[in-house]
Each structure stands twice: as structure tokens, then as C-alpha cells.
Amino acid sequence: MEKYPSGLTIRNVSKRYANGVQALHDVSLDIPPGMYGLLGPNGAGKSTLMRTLATLQEPDTGQLRLGHLDVVHQKEAVRQTLGYLPQEFGVYPKASAEELLDYFAVLKGITDRATRKAATEALLRQTNLWDKRKQQLGGYSGGMKQRFGVAVALLGTPRLLIVDEPTAGLDPAERVRFLNLLSEVGETGVVILSTHLVADVAELCTRMAIIDRGRILLEARPLEAVAALHGRIWRRLTDKPALPALAQQHRIISAKRLSGRTLVHVYSEALPGPGFEPVEPDLEDVYFSALTGCLGAARQQPKAAVGL
Missing domain, CATH: 3.30.70 (Alpha-Beta Plaits)
Incomplete structure (x- = not known):
């Protein structure tokens, strides 16, 4: 039986890019449900690990499992239960949040119109964007765009949500609203928060890992590590x-x-x-x-x- 049946298991994962950079060195982690912080400086390997977990690239060696699913060999099944908010993502500036979220819902496989309408309304309310749903995304603030990104990532009620450097560039008020939203999501699934900001992990995460140069330096509960x-x-x-x-x-x-x-x-x-x-x-x-x-x-x- 897996240690965390509904969590994420990473075993001996390594990744070297074609330019010779060894981005990950034998990474092993057990990530239970809840908020999990992946902390490290820029270039530490965080984004490489996130992209691998998001099925956007494969490791050279190692195994990754989300519950009973093999992340490498069952990509489509993993994607059905995955939400991913990359460090940078684009939006159609002239589309409204309501229109674009409905479009992404179709791509996610929510084809029934009534079901899709209910899902998009619920997510726009959850991310506090309902009152701005008709506004063009090009006029959104940085924090509003990040919250829209979370709404997209939450389509289909994913078991695993990955957010990569989500608070970079947000003002203090937007950062608090955004982190509170992630905390709510973490109550029902696995949320991996990848960041170089110590404060984000200190305020939210029940467990964390520190990574540098592709190696895990420490894995612990933040309060116990302190x-x-x-x-x-x-x-x-x-x-x-x-x-x-x-x-x-x-x-x-x-x-x-x-x-x-x-x-x-x-x-x-x-x-x-x-x-x-x-x-x-x-x-x-x-x-x-x-x-x-x-x-x-x-x-x-x-x-x-x-x-x-």
C-alpha cells in the first residue's frame, strides 16, 4: 500500500537537458494531500520538476505516481485530474473571463452546456472574479490574471494542482487574496506551490522541500525545521x-x-x-x-x- 494513497510519490527522478545541464539529480519525495511548498532559488530545478509532474516532459530516469496513476506512462489519465498554473501564461486580451473560461472548459472535455455554465460560474465566484466576468482580460491586474489562471487550472476538479512562482509581481493585497484562494483549494487535494519566496511557504504549507542545483537539500514540516x-x-x-x-x-x-x-x-x-x-x-x-x-x-x- 502506498504511504499516501491519494498523494504524489516521486522516486529517483533525474533530468539532463540537451545542453548538458543536469536539472534534477535523483529527486525523491512523498507529497501528501494539502499545501506542499517547493522552495529554492531561481534555476534550482523547480520548474523542471513541475513541468515533469505536469506531463509536459519526461524524466531521464525515475518514477512518478499520482495515487495509482503512473505520471510518465498514463499521461492522458493524469491530465484529466491535473491543474497547472505555469509561471507565465498567456490570455486573449480581448476575450472576457467568462468567454475564455468557457472555451477552456470545452477543451477540458466539459461539453454539456448547462454543466459548463455551472462550472464556470462557480469558479469565477470562487476566484472572486464574478463581478468582472464581462471585462476583457487585457484590462485585468496582475493578481486578477493569476486568479483567472487558477480558475482555468481548477476546471474538472483536479486532484493535483501545480502552481509555479504564483505570487511574483503581485502587490501585497493581491498576494494575500491569491494565497487564501490556494489555501482553500489545498483542503481537497494536493497543491504544490513552487516558489523562491520563503514567506509564501511559511504562511501556507504543512510540508515543504528545499531544492538547489537539482538536489533536494531538506524535506520537513516548516515548524519542525524551524x-x-x-x-x-x-x-x-x-x-x-x-x-x-x-x-x-x-x-x-x-x-x-x-x-x-x-x-x-x-x-x-x-x-x-x-x-x-x-x-x-x-x-x-x-x-x-x-x-x-x-x-x-x-x-x-x-x-x-x-x-x-
């Missing part, structure tokens, strides 16, 4: 010219400007030295600790501090 760093994160204000010397002596995981100086966060099992003070970790500390090799199965040599 708790595991308790007593291991230290901070210190310093001047920028002193950073190279600090980086030689300590495992700096992040550095950012603060009031004209630089605030560094250091990973250490004990007090790193004078001038440091303990800080309660957050998911950003988990993220940078994983990227710099302090955490996770794929431990690496320490890299240069992030954000210098």
Missing part, C-alpha cells in the same frame, strides 16, 4: 569591510543591510564569539542554512554568505 534550529542561529551587526574575515571564521548563512551596517546570521552549535547574540530562527534561516550546507541530506562545503 524548531530544529533553536539555539543554533546567532546574529551580529558589522561593517561591510569586516565581512570577508567573518566569513573565514564563521558559517555565515545570510547577510543584509540594516541602518547603514550589515546584519549577519551565523549557524553555530555554540556562541560563535564576542559580539554575537542568539536569535529565534525562522523559516528564512532554515532556507539559508540548507542552501549553505548546514542542513539537509545533501551537505555541501560552506558557500559564500547569501546576500552580501
